[in-house]
Amino acid sequence: MTKNPYQTTPAIIQEIIEESPLIRTLRVKLETPIPFKTGQFIELTIPNVGEGPFTPSSSHYTTDWMEITIMKTGFVTEYVHKTKVGDRIGIRGPYGTCYPIDKWKGKDVLIMGGGVGMAPTRSLFLTLLHDLDNYRSVTFLMGAKTPNDMIYKYLIDDWKKIDKVHIVRSVDRVPEGETWSENVCLITKLLDKINLDPRGVPVVVCGPPVMMKFGTFDLLKHGFSEENIYLSMEKKMYCGIGQCRHCVFGEYYACKDGPVFTYDKVKNEENIWE
């Protein structure tokens, strides 16, 4: 008999890292490992509550455990934020397409992660670090609303020490009582601060819809090309396998044709930024 497409693998929460007031990272140990390629997503189940699509934030070379960074923003994620170490959750997948990192060998790679969009892009970043010799350089632009919303702070110092890796961070604003010594601007403005020849450079953009939209427009202005801009389409990927149709836009299913699309593929579809 063929495998039930909704078969869910049990996973135990080993560690919880509170990244920001609204974002936490779960490190989970799966009963049987789920190998994935960076860019692919999984469906995470909170038993008797529901499930939602998330992209792992750990490298695809990490197989002993999986890390998933999740923002409290809706029904299921509210329960994600109530979980405790030792809780049993479910994971099925992986689904969708992956970043074509093999095509990027020898190139400069630019990553833009805004807000919780830093989570899936961290998976890519860590995967690229694993084979850093393959790339000319890796630039990771990280943006958050305020310093308190900036995630993965505890990893930055180590990342900055790595040769060929550039980390540039910004926050939109610094509220009273918070401190920040780096850039205060929209993440899209960081493009002015980096020194990259845009020709042939793959750019990965993940973040809230408004950042994806204006980020893409700014990238085009800076000379990056449509077919090199990789966008994570935020659609309601309910089933993950192309059955439920919630994520259909135009002729595409975000879940199986994506969730990562190059801009040239989707630019003519309606409402891609919503």
Next chain:
Amino acid sequence: MIVNVSHLYSFLKRIQSERLGGFDVVILPERTENGNLFYTRMDGEKNIEIDSYRAVDPLKSLFYFPREQILPDKNKLVKRLVLGVKNCDLTALDILDKAMINSDFVDPVYQSWRENTTIVSADCTEISDSCHCNLVDGKPFADKGYDVNLSNIGSDYVIKTGSSKGEEFVELLRKYIPISDDHADDREKVRELRKKTMRRLEAQNSDFVRSGDYFLLKNADIQKWKDESKSCVGCGGCTNICPTCYCLILNDETLSKDFVKVRSYDSCQTNGYARVAGGASPRPKMYERFRNRYLCKLTIMKENFGRLGCTGCGRCIDVCPGKIDFREVISRIMKSPKTQECNHD
């Protein structure tokens, strides 16, 4: 092959009561007191109508339940014989087959219902006011997709088989009731009756725009959609009763060690349908969701499955509390000058 109508009907009763051929249940359309046809478990010969036109409930409801546990999946061990299926529903089933049983995944529950059901289609001998298969590449009779097809020619049915399951069923018939060979004049009668029904459909729908240029709907003036959707209340009746709509909600009902998933119908007409966590929605306005349904049926499904997602059954017209007629909406929008202008782009 030919079988006598009354022989067949009384035999169907025996199939169910004596479990002949291993069938546990015989399901066919029955005319209720208020005049509607509903698929129902056979209970005597009274009020059953294999011919006529399509039942109120879509065939999908026998294969893809409004609410069904999908994990863990259990094999459906009930063997069913479904009769009186119309071509609009068979065509719709072809779309569901492609959506549920494909190279990406198999919906095990749907597949199990499909495998354990023998489908006997029948030519339409009547049409309802909302029937419009002729507008959307359809016909009021089937020439594929069935296990067995019955064409009523008065006191007899002309039988055709379309699968090994169908041949098994005819073998079963042969064991108990007389089956004779059909002749040229029987086949001629079938052709004539089919033509007659088709002519009635053509006459009924002569004012409406037929498929061919439906792809132009994508370009139509948004204001037209706003106008057309004014009486839409977004109840989702049209999508629930549509034989090709299969959008689902997945619920997790895990209470113990094993994960339990239940799927139920969803409707793109509701506001929450495509809304993502955090509140963003690609179609927050009613007219956008209204338009989405037409485009899904008439352009997107065509790209996904190679055929229109509307099979012309007209159920969405009958069910609509806002009295919205699918055919009229398409025709008005297709005929609007702006839609046609795009043709020349």
